[in-house]
Amino acid sequence: MANTKGPAGRFGARYGIKIRRKINRVESRQKSKHKCPYCDEIKVKRVSLGIYQCRKCDSKFTGGAYSP
Ligand SMILES: [Zn+2]
Structure with a gap:
């Protein structure tokens, strides 16, 4: 194939x-993991459409549909 x-x-x-x-x-x-705008760690994961959460400082924020 x-x-x-x-x-x-x-x-x-x-x-x-x-x-x-x-x-x-x-x-x-x-x-892939993205950079957190609050603590600058590469720990941000996409939760759902336009919503991202940092695994380190636990902050949730909005962004683009597919990447922040
Ligand atoms: Zn953070």
């Missing part, structure tokens, strides 16, 4: 390679 790697691999061969590559880029970014 052609190119089923990355987060969009769950879609298999469906939807076309261009859109799956886009999904790979967006999803690997939203799943």
Whole structure:
């Protein structure tokens, strides 16, 4: 099967390679940890759409839909 790697691999061969590559880029970014604007630690995870939480200082804040 052609190119089923990355987060969009769950879609298999469906939807076309261009859109799956886009999904790979967006999803690997939203799943990675981000920098906290309060304590400057790389401990921020996406909770849900536009909501991010720091695992260190426990602060919750809003941001973009896929990354803060
Ligand atoms: Zn923090």
